[in-house]
Amino acid sequence: MYEFLHGIAALVLLAYTAEFLFSLSDDPREPPRVRPTIPLIGHVLGIMRGGPTYYTETGNSTSAEMHSLGIFNYKIYVSTSSRLLPMIQKQSKSLSFRPFLQITARKHGDASDKTYEIYGGDLTYHLSHAVRTSLAPGPHLDEQNLRMGKRVLIEIDDLLNRGGPFEARNIHLLEWKRHLVVQASSCGVYGDQHPLLDPKGMAEITAHLAGLDIFGKRHEQRKVVYDAYTKYCRELPNDGSELAREHKRVIREAGVDELDYAKQASLFTITVFSNTAPTFYWTVWEVFSRPGILAEIRDERPSEGVMSTLAFRKVMTDTMLDGRYLLKAGNFIQMPGHLIHSDTSLWEEKGAAALPPSGFVAWGAPPHLCPARQFATVEVLIATALLVVRPDLQPHGDAWDKFPALNYKDLSTLLNPRKDVCISVGVSDNWVGKWSLEMGESRSRVPLASG
Template identity: 25%
Template sequence: MVDNAAFIGLATLVVFFYLIQKITTISLSREEPPLLKPRVPLIGHIIGLLRHEAAYFPILRARAKTPAVTMPLLNEKDYVIFSPHMTQQAMRHRNLDFLDVAMVFNKSVAGISDRGMAKSAERGPNTYVPEAMAAIKTGLMGQNLYRTNDALLAYVASQLNDIGAGVEGLHVPSLWLWMRGMITMATTEALYGQANPFRDDPEGLDSLWGFDDAVAQMLTMPGPLARAGARHRDRVVSTLRPYFEARLHRNDDASKFVALPSDVSVKHNWVGDDLCKSGVMSLWASTTNSIAALFWTLTNVYLHPGLIERLRGEILPHVTFSEQDGKRKATLNIRQIEKQCPVLVGCQRESVRSNSHMVARRAITADTLLTDEDGTSYLLKKGSNVMWSAKVAHKLPDVWGADTDDFNPERFVTEPEDKDTEKKRRTAYMPFGGGAHLCPGRQLALDEILGLVSALVIGFEIEGLYPENVKTGRMMMASGISKPARDGDGGKVTLKRREGWEDVQWSFACYP
């Protein structure tokens, strides 16, 4: 009886695993990217993504023998592209749809209502999504961009001007948290104008960063397991609600980046909490990656002392001095710095290259062929998704050199003698997305980085900054640039005015 029972049990297990294998077996055509099997059968890739998040893609790249693979996820499959050449094609291909992926984000993360989701699903001219996207782009172009930058950097200047000239300077328990708090509030001042609702409710910004920390969980976990993120999001909504209910986005001093998309929302009856939740997402998108990029640019500069004097010599010609209320006023011209300070811009680009881990995902709406540099084509089948990773592209030794893990701004300052290498680097560098979905806020982010880093390099010393206290944190799937580990814990520093700059009041010129 025991032997029979054991036999029956074993037979049952064999049948069970056979059925599971049958159900989850992925069928591939010869034209599709080859299958990259998980190390743990069935669920290995799911475990890898949950455990490593965006850091899983370099792990996959190390195992892959081809420029694209098929990644089985139970009975479904995603394609993963490692080749920058194919990635550039994917970014621009009309069959690879971002909006289907954005719909999932709107529901899971933004918490948009069913009525709002129905509006988002409408396609064609004069519908909500294309009009809103056009409004966002217009709000961050030309004079609209310069005005927003001017307001943001005016707040930054006010904070720098409050740093005393005494020998003690400003003691900052965490450089990251100090910078994050200052730039987040500066962003709200620039976006919402004098009616900025976060002036009277700064705790709402703490919830914004609590939300940021939970976005990846909201994307991957069922709603009941992601309640913390929803609570943080709704806390920010409560701050924004009176602002949008009173239509204060129509005030003259509100950024067009807020005003124009909000008017499109009202036009399409995308109102109430859906409008506020869209506001949360705009504020989050304006801060989550740009402030991290600013932090890494600043710390990389100050942790490489040889760069400081070089940058001071490069930036100083673009500072003009005047007298105001008996004090020296120093004005940094952002447009000149962007065009005529290649080392500073190189530091920003290299910092982004080193710390960007963006994972892009597109829904495949029709069978699609992508072709690599050697002429090999791969078929991506309708109904699946395709992904690619900036971390993979930004760390390829054959593109960036053997020192790819080192900070070396010369990569972006001096053009390679080999034109093929230069072309490869242009193709592989993808910090802001690409194609039809190039980040519209990239210039706003660049200006805030160039502005604050220039002012600090010229006018301030930072004492107490050490490499061992500046470590990279999680590579979250929903963000594009890593934050420092443990919220910068251990990054205690002192900011002091440089000798000869004690009495300077700072300002920024953002217009051409």
């Protein structure tokens, strides 16, 4: 027993000693270090436990506009100030998001050593340019939006046609919304015969996207998704999007083989689905949990779709920010949106309801704005509009939870609810009939979805 206690004491002493030794390399010009409760791994545990709210906790422990979180020999520089945002944006070469594309290619795309090396070169630049161009407002995006919208209509028709004409339908809201987003987004990007039509593939991608996979136990789920994309990507169908064609062209021309290309194509399941589904969920939750807003929208038209995001970048070279904060190369910088959105120097001591919608950093920070923001917003708006006017949604128990708990273990930057909601779906008599969708042409390079 004493030996065990002595061993624990020695381990704790070693951890504190290592934490102290790592801190000796701190430059006095760096943002002040916030020490964890548990040395070495405390910040990792805090981020896993609290997600983005952990940065609020650490930010409240110092008056500085930036602070450092030490994790072994690495640091995360956390900016809690809206004043520093423009300065960080101007340093896009030295404070870059691109290294994470290479990490993602290996972590979630099972990239071979050769492909991983290719992603460390100019491929990410050319790929980002091709994706932004393909998703810019214009005829290609119009075609993609139309395919997506038609699939949304099919999914809602299917929902309302379940059971008898006067029979209530019960669904789990988040589960159904994930299904709709996967099917509609996939139709938009990959065509009607997209890789995730198989219900098994749908189940596996949902499991793959849910939570952290520290021990790599979700390899089998990923393999099902990889196999579906490998079969699809051998020859892209004619109704696939310009985005899918350009994505394949750029990656293959860079020297990535056919198998690795298909695995990288499956990453769209993360970038497109993981954040659009919770965005759709919370948009519908906000509308239907407020009867006054729901009635107003039904009298007019749906006009809102909101998404929140976190900005994470790597420090490529030593960078002096604002003449005050030294950011050392090899470390990381985090700009948590929640802290900036609730900055009282901007909004004063006002309630959340009084904050202007234009005040939210909805799609990241330039120059790394979400390239799919137009597509995602249109998808959320179409689906929300159809749900507002066609069905009646009522949670079991007849009341919406005003403060639903969040799942901080999700991969998405906009968090999902911790508990799904069981919903009764009724048909609104005012809008029974056959529905179709018409899509207008893009007339502006910066439409509503860029707000």
